[in-house]
Amino acid sequence: MRIHFIAIGGSAMHNLAIALHKKGYQISGSDDVIFEPAQSRLATYDLLPKEMGWDESRITADLDAVILGMHARIDNPELLKAQALGLKIYSYPEYVYEQSKSKLRVVIGGSHGKTTITSMILHVLNYYGRDFDYLVGAQLAGFDTMVKITREAPVMIIEGDEYLSSPIDRRPKFHLYKANVAVISGIAWDHINVFPTYADYVSQFGKFIDTIEENGTLIFCSADQDLHELVDKSEASVKRIGYAIPEHTIENGITYLFPDHTALKVFGDHNLMNLNAAKLVCEELDISAEQFNKAIASFTGAAKRLEIISADESTNVYKDFAHSPSKLKATIDAVKSQFDQRKLVACIELHTFSSLNKDFLKEYAGAMDKADEAIVFIDIKSFEQKRMEPFSESDVREAFANPNLKFFNDATQLKAYLLSLKYQNTNLLLMSSGNYAGFDLPELAAQLPR
Structure with a gap:
């Protein structure tokens, strides 16, 4: 070929x-x-x-x-x-389907958690030496590439994005995979440049359900009310399995799963939800709950998902891919809940088309309320590159509904401010789907005053 x-x-x-x-x-x-x-x-x-x-x-x-x-x-x-x-011209999701149509296809969709759920499944399958193909949206420890396609593997695990497939194929990617087992992790409006209303966006998930192969399985977050209603209304001939946060406890900054008191290396309600989705997928692939718990104990997380840059007895520094309102809130809530005796400095870089849209910005209202110090950074070049009108500091504070929020559009000034704070008994959370104007984050973490 x-x-x-x-x-x-x-x-x-x-x-x-x-x-x-x-x-x-x-x-x-x-x-x-x-x-x-x-x-x-x-x-x-x-x-x-x-x-x-x-x-x-x-x-x-x-x-x-x-x-x-x-x-x-x-x-x-x-x-x-x-x-x-x-x-013959294909988009990449079209061609992935062509390569996997003889396999059992597991497709992970949803506005948040896709990469983590997919990564958890791959980790568990790898732990037990299963033969599988995959497509995942982040580089994972132990995996050379983000895509593997072979002739022999009977299963393919696919992270299913809802964004467009190609310039000439305006269908969302996850509509093209025709899942046998599908996951929807939740629905939170995104990609406003393609789906200008929330209703437009939600409808893509209804269409995704319709693409599941007949008598297939849909695993969905039952805690998401809009998603639950969508699943209930669907006439698709599929088995439906809802999930929520599993029973657990937090002791000394470590999360333990019941009933076996399994210690986890990840934390936060959103990650526990992701874990339950992955567990249900693995059960569909004949891996028991007990086997899953044993394997997931060694899962350290996907790249840029609450990834630790540095840690000591009083300060952890994390980087995270969070950029949408729901991801931002979930990530902040997770760190604050896990370390409830520490202060939290949380900084988000906005640079996606949606987040730089003034009409969409109000979706961030309250998203950073649990942070002790809330900071928003937008590289002024992002507005210039996207030919969009820049926000003022008052625009950002009003949209986030947080009068104490700090706003920066210059990376040098942001770095100076971060280095001016004291981090004794304080965590720093740096969130972005970009690169903070080229910041060396490990170097920054090393320079933080304790």
């Missing part, structure tokens, strides 16, 4: 390219810019384009397929050439 990737540098795209290369396919690709770690990973497998930019001569009639990434535009010259030649 000869396959060409247009916009090969994307997170999922370059991992899929590597997975298919390992399967023995002939892979070529193009992009106008490729950042790390994609650049080094592609180079390792000799898949890095020799030159950056688009070149229609790369598209030839003998290609078996073209896979189109979201980074490409609809007038991309390579895409236009592929269309003119009548080549």
Whole structure:
């Protein structure tokens, strides 16, 4: 098979390219810019384009397929050439389905927790030496790539994003996988640039339920009222299993699961919910609750999900991917509840299209209320790059409904402020789906005054 990737540098795209290369396919690709770690990973497998930019001569009639990434535009010259030649053009979720349609497909959907639930499942399957393929949205310890596709594995675990599939396929990715076992972790409005109303957004999850294979299984968060109503209204012919927070206790900053007093390395109500979803999936894959608990005890979390940067007897510094209102609130609540005797300094960088939309910003109201020190950072360049009107400090305080909130749009000033605080008996939580304007977070953590 000869396959060409247009916009090969994307997170999922370059991992899929590597997975298919390992399967023995002939892979070529193009992009106008490729950042790390994609650049080094592609180079390792000799898949890095020799030159950056688009070149229609790369598209030839003998290609078996073209896979189109979201980074490409609809007038991309390579895409236009592929269309003119009548080549088969896939989005990456479409092609993942093509590669997995003979397997049992587990698809993890929802507005939050997808990566963690998927990671927990992979950890448990790996613990017991199961053979499985996967697609996950973060680099995991013990896994070389974020995508694995083989001929032999009977099961594929797929993190199912609700964002668009490609520039020419406006369907949400998770609609294309046709799950045998599906998870919905909850619904909280996101991607306002694509789904301008909450109703538009919710309807995508109803359509996702309809894509589950007949007599399949839907595992859903029963604590989410809107999701519960959606599941109840659905006429899909699927088994429905609801889940909530499992019984547990917290002792000296460690969470223990009942009934066996299993110590966990992760914490927070949202992670306990994620854990229950993963447990139910594993039961569908013939792993008992007891086996699951034994394996999950060694799970340390997905990258950038309450990931510890530094820790000592009085101060922990975490980085987390939280960026939407629901994720922000859940992450802050988790750290504050786990360490209720410590103060919490919480800083969120807003840089997604939704979070920089003035109409959407009010969705953050109350999200940081449990933090002792609440800080919002927006790199002024983010507004410039997205050609959006900048927020003022009063805009942010009003939207978050927090008069004590601090706001920064300059990274140097933010760093100086963080270093001016005292961190004795205090945790620092740094949240972003970006990179804090290139901050070296471990270096920052090392410099914090105790």
